[in-house]
Amino acid sequence: MQFSLFESLNLLGTFAFAVSGVMKAIEKEYDLFGILVLAFVTAIGGGTIRDLLIGQGSVAWMRDNNVIYTIFLAFFLATVFFNLMKRFERWVTFFDSVGLAIFTIIGIHKGMQFHFNEMICIALGTITGTFGGVIRDVLAGDKPLLFHKEIYALACIIGGSIYFFLRASDRLENFAEIICCIIIIAIRLLSLKFNISLPKIHVKTSEK
Amino acid sequence: MQFSLFESLNLLGTFAFAVSGVMKAIEKEYDLFGILVLAFVTAIGGGTIRDLLIGQGSVAWMRDNNVIYTIFLAFFLATVFFNLMKRFERWVTFFDSVGLAIFTIIGIHKGMQFHFNEMICIALGTITGTFGGVIRDVLAGDKPLLFHKEIYALACIIGGSIYFFLRASDRLENFAEIICCIIIIAIRLLSLKFNISLPKIHVKTSEK
Amino acid sequence: MQFSLFESLNLLGTFAFAVSGVMKAIEKEYDLFGILVLAFVTAIGGGTIRDLLIGQGSVAWMRDNNVIYTIFLAFFLATVFFNLMKRFERWVTFFDSVGLAIFTIIGIHKGMQFHFNEMICIALGTITGTFGGVIRDVLAGDKPLLFHKEIYALACIIGGSIYFFLRASDRLENFAEIICCIIIIAIRLLSLKFNISLPKIHVKTSEK
Numbered sequence: 001m002q003f004s005l006f007e008s009l010n011l012l013g014t015f016a017f018a019v020s021g022v023m024k025a026i027e028k029e030y031d032l033f034g035i036l037v038l039a040f041v042t043a044i045g046g047g048t049i050r051d052l053l054i055g056q057g058s059v060a061w062m063r064d065n066n067v068i069y070t071i072f073l074a075f076f077l078a079t080v081f082f083n084l085m086k087r088f089e090r091w092v093t094f095f096d097s098v099g100l101a102i103f104t105i106i107g108i109h110k111g112m113q114f115h116f117n118e119m120i121c122i123a124l125g126t127i128t129g130t131f132g133g134v135i136r137d138v139l140a141g142d143k144p145l146l147f148h149k150e151i152y153a154l155a156c157i158i159g160g161s162i163y164f165f166l167r168a169s170d171r172l173e174n175f176a177e178i179i180c181c182i183i184i185i186a187i188r189l190l191s192l193k194f195n196i197s198l199p200k201i202h203v204k205t206s207e208k
Numbered sequence: 209m210q211f212s213l214f215e216s217l218n219l220l221g222t223f224a225f226a227v228s229g230v231m232k233a234i235e236k237e238y239d240l241f242g243i244l245v246l247a248f249v250t251a252i253g254g255g256t257i258r259d260l261l262i263g264q265g266s267v268a269w270m271r272d273n274n275v276i277y278t279i280f281l282a283f284f285l286a287t288v289f290f291n292l293m294k295r296f297e298r299w300v301t302f303f304d305s306v307g308l309a310i311f312t313i314i315g316i317h318k319g320m321q322f323h324f325n326e327m328i329c330i331a332l333g334t335i336t337g338t339f340g341g342v343i344r345d346v347l348a349g350d351k352p353l354l355f356h357k358e359i360y361a362l363a364c365i366i367g368g369s370i371y372f373f374l375r376a377s378d379r380l381e382n383f384a385e386i387i388c389c390i391i392i393i394a395i396r397l398l399s400l401k402f403n404i405s406l407p408k409i410h411v412k413t414s415e416k
Numbered sequence: 417m418q419f420s421l422f423e424s425l426n427l428l429g430t431f432a433f434a435v436s437g438v439m440k441a442i443e444k445e446y447d448l449f450g451i452l453v454l455a456f457v458t459a460i461g462g463g464t465i466r467d468l469l470i471g472q473g474s475v476a477w478m479r480d481n482n483v484i485y486t487i488f489l490a491f492f493l494a495t496v497f498f499n500l501m502k503r504f505e506r507w508v509t510f511f512d513s514v515g516l517a518i519f520t521i522i523g524i525h526k527g528m529q530f531h532f533n534e535m536i537c538i539a540l541g542t543i544t545g546t547f548g549g550v551i552r553d554v555l556a557g558d559k560p561l562l563f564h565k566e567i568y569a570l571a572c573i574i575g576g577s578i579y580f581f582l583r584a585s586d587r588l589e590n591f592a593e594i595i596c597c598i599i600i601i602a603i604r605l606l607s608l609k610f611n612i613s614l615p616k617i618h619v620k621t622s623e624k
Contacts, residue, residue: 031564033562035617052260058530138346143348148238149239201240201290342555356444406448408446
């Protein structure tokens with residue numbers, strides 16, 4: 001078994017996503033099974049929804065043991081060494097951003113493979129990167145963080161748009177993936193560092 | 209590109225459903241991305257669940273740019289002209305009822321195309337018409353309105369039943385769709401006007 | 417039409433799951449349509465998610481009238497004779513455990529039919545048995561009971577593992593299904609009787 005860089009980064013992202021599921025489940029005082037399920041849905045939820053929408057037959061992770069073992073590893077480590085994980089939270093956030101970038105690229109590729117137009121491909125990339133977290137929050141009984149805090153999906157959308165822009169250029173075509181990834185990671189980390197979030201629409205409460 | 213009456217009404221309904229997603233997201237203080245996602249899931253959620261249950265390959269809206277642009281338009285208009293939309297709430301409610309009727313018919317047709325029996329076809333019509341709102345409410349962290357307020361699904365069920373009844377008759381076969389639509393719209397608007405809702409089962413609290 | 421023992425037990429389980437959906441909906445003061453939907457999603461939700469993940473075309477219950485009529489019957493009886501149902505709660509719990517066992521076996525069989533490995537088959541069995549309840553709780557606006565109360569999924573996982581263990585043995589191969597069922601029912605009922613639940617991870621609140 002030989003790992004490409006791409007596959008390694010994918011598993012790193014899967015690990016980080018699963019850890020965020022474990023954290024959320026522990027915060028909600030879920031039991032061990034609840035923790036395991038939240039680790040899983042956070043890590044594979046986005047890809048699952050993508051595969052369902054595309055209608056490609058069985059969803060990808062069910063045939064991919066590496067992904068499954070990675071999630072079990074994350075479940076085990078994050079549950080046993082919860083306090084240690086907390087201390088390395090910065091690293092988890094960094095891996096999480098790597099996962100966001102890789103998952104977006106994977107989703108875009110899959111969309112292209114099924115001949116969807118650019119807009120749908122970017123949407124599939126964004127769904128792959130972000131909807132695991134949405135399912136995690138719904139199953140935890142929370143309003144999805146994605147919809148009211150932090151810049152997350154926007155990083156995927158911008159990164160994905162730049163990806164298609166670069167692919168159309170002669171010079172940078174071969175670097176489109178890597179540049180797209182770097183942009184997504186950069187937007188995510190910078191928006192966290194400077195505490196930037198998307199604007200909301202405020203309405204007078206008299207209108208309810 | 210030529211629009212049939214049917215297609216136009218479908219887009220009108222899509223628009224109204226998307227607007228109701230925007231309204232809900234703004235009420236919940238979601239950010240711009242959250243508003244966009246709720247506009248989408250409200251408009252295409254019902255049809256997506258229908259297509260997933262049928263297992264027809266990729267879901268319908270992913271190949272239908274008119275639907276996607278209509279949702280973006282609704283997102284843009286309802287976000288920018290929020291207060292204006294509020295003032296025209298009656299029209300939005302009317303369009304919403306039109307959407308409910310059209311979506312029900314589309315769902316029934318799709319069920320027939322896949323040779324499901326009448327009961328399942330009516331269920332698919334009802335799901336197409338109503339489950340976008342259910343996903344909207346779940347993602348907004350609310351109990352689905354559909355399950356405890358207003359007559360909504362019942363309009364689809366009655367309309368759908370009458371549709372199959374009319375199809376079996378010699379005289380009215382050609383008018384089955386239009387009569388079904390009018391009945392759904394009428395039930396919905398009248399139940400709103402007279403504040404009629406479905407009965408609930410009340411239990412003594414001592415039984416928890 | 418001839419019923420096998422297996423089919424009868426399946427319908428018994430479907431009935432009990434639907435009743436638990438009705439109970440939850442009434443507790444939440446949902447209207448008649450809400451009660452019907454919760455009866456349905458609790459009874460067929462797990463199998464639906466399994467079929468979607470496998471990507472087998474249309475989901476199983478849509479072609480199975482016996483399941484649909486059983487759910488309608490449960491809806492009718494549990495709504496009309498709510499107080500009576502409450503008094504026979506023990507029986508409903510017992511039937512519910514039978515359903516859990518049968519659904520697990522059905523899910524495992526389906527996984528084997530599609531040539532998934534043992535781990536995925538057990539996961540599919542567990543999903544078939546438990547995720548109807550998860551959807552029920554999400555649609556009722558609750559945190560899924562499955563994740564923080566009672567032993568439920570663990571029974572499926574242990575039963576499923578023992579099933580594959582028995583299949584590998586020469587002597588007990590033919591009894592694998594029945595032993596698996598009995599083990600699942602026993603674990604479920606004993607854990608209820610002795611009030612055993614899965615451990616949770618407790619963290620100091622200072623760490624949030």
